[in-house]
Amino acid sequence: MKRIHLLAIISSLLLSISAFSQQTQIVFLSGTDATNTVEWDFLCTDGRNSGEWTTIPVPSNWELEGFGTYNYGHDWRNEEIKLGKEHGLYKHEFDVPREWKGKTVNIVFDGSMTDTKVKINGKPAGEIHQGAFYRFKYDISKLVKYGQTNLLEVDVAKHSANESVNRAERQADFWIFGGIFRPVFLEVLPEIHMSRTAIDAKADGTFKSFIVLNDSKNDYKITAELFDLEGTKISENIESEINKGETETWISGKLKNIKPWSPEWPNLYDVKISLKKSSETIHEVTERIGFRTMELREHDGFYINGEKVVFKGVNRHSFWPETGRALSEENHLTDIRLMKEMNMNAVRCSHYVPDKRFLELCDSLGLFVLNEVTGWQDGYDTIVGPKLVKETILKDENHPSVVIWNHGNEGGWNFANEKGFHQYDIQNRPVLYPWLLRNGADTHHYPEFDYAIGRFGNGNDPFMATELLHGLYDGGHGAGLEDYWRNYETSPLHAGGFLWVLADEAILRTDLEGTVYDADRNHAPDGILGPHREKEGSFYTIKEIWSPVQVKPVIINRKWDGKLFLENKFIYTDLKDCGFSWRAVKTEIGSVKEKVVGSGILTSPEAAPGETVALKTDCQKTLQEADLFLFKAIDPHGHELHTWSWPVVQPDEKAAELAVNGKKDEITIIENEQSVTAVAGSIEVTFSKEKGTLLAVKNNNGNISLNGGPVPAGADSEITGTTWEKNAEGNFIFGITTNNFPEKMTWKLHKNGLLKLEASQLKKWVREVDFIGISFNYPEEKCTGMKWMGRGPYRVWKNRLKGSNIGVWEKAYNNTITGESFNNLVYPEFKGYHGNLYWATLETTESDFTVISETPNLFFQLFTPKEPKHVAGGTHPPFPEGDLSFLYEIPAIGTKFKTPEALGPQSGKGHFGGHTGDENYPIKLWFNFRAN
Structure with missing residues (x-):
């Protein structure tokens, strides 16, 4: 068994310094994430590699490490599929410094799937924990041996003894894993300490905090100090007192010169809250916070910092193909950066509470978060549910990014458990029920475009589908989004939407030969991104449609006056803080080489959110020699919002650049019963006399296998005749007539070897066609x-x-x-x-x-x-x-x-x-x- 030696030594050194003795000490027993793990002793009770003690990295999901049984959440319905109900038994030794005696020592689990029994030195740390995605802790101060080596034993059951937990989590429409998949650490606090510091920091600088002590033996003073992220103190102290015997108090005040938090401007501060006995600081907690105000106004919308918000979001599973739900820092960063690149401002954590680190990064990089208590299509009972609601709020309450609580998904709730949100959340954030019209918001899933009577755009309540345009293969996501979004924008009740889903959830099957990624047929989520975050086409569609700078429709040609009209769809940002530039480009037929014939950086216009402004580009001279005009917008932080492009020339103008002169050869014609062949120099083209289609093409390199056309596509047409001849210029003409579209098709082989086809325009009425052409x-x-x-x-x-x-x-x-x-x-x-x-x-x-x-x-x-x-x-x-x-x-x-x-x-x-x-x-x- 592995022991933590180095961390214990470091911890001891820190504890010898009085300043650190006032702070909460964190000592990891596991690794910090899926990339930085620690080996623990491990035994799996069933399935692959079971029955023998070995080791496993922690955190991890044991299926991905070669143990147990893979199951998708629907497998319980299929009697032919083995439902893995194995346990994972863990052992790990750790040292506890002698200096910790007299302090409070908690062992904290950030996520364990699912029923978890914990023993310290052979004794239970507390009651079994049920629920896979939640932080839970035990006070083990009386169980550890100080100055000695201690034994941690953990029994993790993949399925729960509580059937409501199984229905909510283990029978859901996503992969079902087992194991300690998030970090495990020791939390070392002073004997008397703050066990909770809940913060409500409003956009106007109003600050209040609910403080809970573990015990109260004296009169105490609470002090709050605010610092910027460089460590500069920027406010006067806020103070309050708490009397002996009392364990709860509020501290409040009004702070000046505060910059509010939002996804566009994710301003953060550190607040240091100190617990003092007389003049001695006995405990100190530092929380990273943002000042923002959340309000759901009845029959109106969501207002954050006083501005009406439209959520442009996506559903995100905690998932990586090789590590399951055990994620790394880079995994979190990658997902958030990709969301931001798509001009999203929000994420729904489907269908469970995310890693704390993910929320910290949403705070710092800027995303609104809908934080969700699990329950796919069934909810927790009133025994387990209230505990998990409380654990969710106590872990995530101080994140400015968390603006909404979701209570389950699509029937996965127990209305009786809602009161816990209101009991514990001092910010009083809205509580939504994804797919219901309830608590003042309509979140109906997968609406048809013209949905509905008395709801959504025709309703009386703010609406946002918390699941929208269900992706599968290349469908959904971006496809259809423009129609939905532009239609919804006509309603003042439009509050946004959340696309389903961010990434393909194809898991690496370590139980199969070779490298096999499995999405359980088409059941596992199918995203805008591949499982390793490969960008699909919809990525760029979403990026353009959701760009907070929109360019009004415009035709750009060589007579264009250079004027663009920009619409500001930011919530908090003036366009003067953005950057704009343009390029004019000349291209060459058959080559990917481009020549920039002009470019410029533009002075950013002033335009508040919701305003439209004209922006003039001085490019008229340049356009006379350009094929393409490109316009780029970047946000105040230097990130591209979108680059638009327009053709300056029509296709026939570009085609006119084709070298039609060249060497000209007399055309010869060769006929047989079935075909006619025209030869111009090295080019030889053979046509079917009966159908007029290409039979063969040759050049001086040999055969070119283009053939069988032109054939009408999407129209029922029959050939009514073919003709061929040389015209007065000596070019070869082959004509085809039909009884439908296209009524006439004409081939012309020029003496320089270029072949032209003209198929007559659509004339007759056509209806309900998927495609039409040749x-x-x-x-x-x-x-x-x-x-x-x-x-x-x-x-x-x-x-x-x-x-x-x-x-x-x-x-x-x-x-x-x-x-x-x-x-x-x-x-x-x-x-x-x-x-x-x-x-x-x-x-x-x-x-x-x-x-x-x-x-x-x-x-x-x-x-x-x-x-x-x-x-x-x-x-x-x-x-x-x-x-x-x-x-x-x-x-x-x-x-x-x-x-x-x-x-x-x-x-x-x-x-x-x-x-x-x-x-x-x-x-x-x-x-x-x-x-x-």
Whole structure:
């Protein structure tokens, strides 16, 4: 058994210094997090590697360390799956300095799954603790041997003896683990000490604290001092007295020159609270706090620091694939930074209380937190529940980031236990019930776009779905968000929403051969990010839609006056504190190289939250030689909010740059019964006489396997005739007519080897189409990559165009199945729909070739993504049969629970109608097969 020697020595040294004897001493028996662990002796009673004493790192979940049985929360319903009910037995020796005698020594567990029995030197430390996600402690002052080695024994039962705990936690819709997964430490306090220092610090500087002593043997004085984070004292002392025999008191005052806390300006302070007997300080506690005021106004909204708040948030599980719910500092930082990068200001801790360190980082980096007592779809009873509510509040009450308590999830509550929140929380934060309209807020989950009668936008109460747009594979999250958000913003009752969920919860299965990441079919949460926080396409969509700086719609061309209108959607920040810059870029067909032809840094305009302001850019001369204009906004802390891009030129203007002169060769024509071949120099193109489709293409490097098109996609058309000839200029013309769209398609092979296709414009009415355009075939196995100009670098769906900027991009071939290819998640995905095509160069094992579009707003299908194994809802939209398609319309994608039609106007199927004389846009494509 391992003993803590070094920490004990250090602790002893500290205790020899009188200043430290006034403070709470923390000595870790375990490691501090999942990266910094300590080996304890361990025996698992059942499952893998059971029945023998060995060692295990603490903190950890034992399944990830090779012990016990993996279970997903639904497994209890399936009699064919073994439900692991093993215990983990832990032993650990630790030294207690002699100097601690006479002090209070607590052993503290920050999280243990789930029923936990603790013994010190063979004697019970206290009653069994039930509930997996909570901090609990025992006073072991009378059980430890001072100046000697002590034995800690812990029995952790993966399942609880209390059935309400099992229903709330162990039969939930998430992975079920066992073990001591958060730190264990000794808390050493003076004999008389403050056992609770609850703080309520308001945005106006009003300060009050509820102080609880463990005992009272004299008259005492309580003093509070405020410091900035550099250690400079910035206020007068606040003082109060407490008489002998009393163990509770309040201390209050008004502090000046306070900067309030918010996610935009996460100002923090240290408050030092001292317990004094006469002039002697006998205990001292320092709490890091922020001054902020939380209020839920009936039939109005959430107000924080006097400003109405819209929560832009996401649900977050405490999870990492290799360590389960035992997390590291870097795990927490990564998640918070990614949320902030998406312009989120809030997080819901689903479906349990998070690590204390996570909340500390939310305080310092700036996120509103909805802190949740567990209960997935069943709640705790009135025996265990009140204890866990109390433990939640006592651990997390002083975090300024925690602005709301959630009491369970989707039926996972016992209304009788709510009174504990009001009893213990001196800040009187709102208590919500995720998916209910209750306590003044409507949190209904997964609303359809036009929900509801008498609720949400048509209701009488502030509303925010605490679960919104359930992600699965590439669906949900960003898809549909713009419609929802812009619609909700029209209501003064809009209070925000929380997307489901941050990251894919695919766990490493140490019980299976090889490296297997398991999401329990499609049951485990499927997020905006992969399990190792790989960014999916919706990441950037959310970032743009939730940017606190919004740019009003604008057309940018070479006659643009340089004026942008910026809308300030911050809550607490003036745009004068932000930064703005622009770039104008020239591109080259077939190349990812860009030339910056102009740039500038702009003077930030004054605009308070809610205001719109004009910002003038001096770029008119530069735009005369540019293809793209980019505009970037950064927040006051130097972080990018978003970079917008606009094309300066139309596709036909860009296509005109194609070298149409070059060497010209006389075209020869070769015919047989089935086909006609046109040859221009090194380019040889063969067409089917019957269908007009490409049969073969060759250049001086050999065959190019593009074939089988143009074929109408999304329209039932039959070929009615084909013709071919040389025109007066000596170019080869091949014409195709049909009885539907496109009524006419014309190939033209120029004498310089460039091939052009024009498919006539939409004329007839079409309704309820997923896609419409023309398709070709190309063997996927011959494609190695693509360079293109258009929206990128991620694929798009009809209801997820935002976040995909127009630019020049490049990516290598991959076969990623979003939310499933956990062993090889390569983003951005290669295959799928791409928006606003200008040109695309397919890189192949044969000979690269480029397609250039003259048609505005044309979509490009690049192969068909493989269907996920466990499709649900609307998460696998249709694709044309061809490999490469050029389309006016593409489908939307749905969510796990909703088909696209339920997600708003952008998610509907396509409709088109025209009249004689309309000058719509035919599909015009150039094919450059010429070898470099």
